[in-house]
Amino acid sequence: MQAFEITQLMQKQLDSGESYLEFLKVPDLSMGLYVLPTGGLDPQSPHTEDEVYYILSGRAKIKVGDEDRDVQAGSIVYVAKNVEHRFHSIEEELTVIVFFAPAEYSNRP
Numbered sequence: 001m002q003a004f005e006i007t008q009l010m011q012k013q014l015d016s017g018e019s020y021l022e023f024l025k026v027p028d029l030s031m032g033l034y035v036l037p038t039g040g041l042d043p044q045s046p047h048t049e050d051e052v053y054y055i056l057s058g059r060a061k062i063k064v065g066d067e068d069r070d071v072q073a074g075s076i077v078y079v080a081k082n083v084e085h086r087f088h089s090i091e092e093e094l095t096v097i098v099f100f101a102p103a104e105y106s107n108r109p
Contacts, residue, residue: 002024004023004024006033006056009021009023009033010033010035010095013033013035014035019034019035019036020032020033020034020035020098021033021034022104025103025104026103027102027103027106028101028102028103029099029100029101029102029103030099030100030102030103030104031097031098031099031100032097032098032100032104033095033096033097033098034053034094034095034096034097034098035093035094035095035096036058036060036087036090036093036094036096037090037093038090038091038092038093039090040090040094041088042086042087042088042090043086044085044086045084046081046082046083046084046085047079047081047082047100047104047105048081048082048105048106048107048108048109049081049100049101049102049103049104049105049106049107050078050079050080050081050100050101051078051079051081051098051099051100051101052076052077052078052079052098052099052101053071053075053076053077053079053096053097053098053099054075054076054096054097054099055071055072055073055074055075055076055077055094055095055096056073056095056096056097057073057092057093057094057095058072058073058090058091058092058093058094058095058096059071059072059090059091059092059094060087060088060089060090060091060092060094061087061088061089062077062085062086062087062088063084063085063086063088064077064079064083064084064085065083065084065085071087071094081107
């Protein structure tokens with residue numbers, strides 16, 4: 001078993017100085033904690049794996065392909081592989097659990 005506590009993950013991410021902290025990686029799944037500051041920019045580009053975002057806290061918008069929607073604590077967003085997407089208009093610091101299936105970069109050439 002692997003188990004995680006969100007408060008410990010948040011501290012580890014903060015200590016790292018990075019916006020993304022991968023905390024689980026097995027062949028068919030990876031998970032990470034992604035934090036974007038109020039007014040921040042999301043620099044990501046499409047991934048070669050499917051993703052699910054679970055918003056723990058904050059408020060922002062996400063653009064996926066041609067669709068745009070508000071997200072907040074409790075929002076869950078699925079993004080298919082190779083689809084352009086990014087968070088924007090971040091009104092409150094955004095804390096997100098990210099799930100990749102299979103594991104992030106597994107399908108990268």
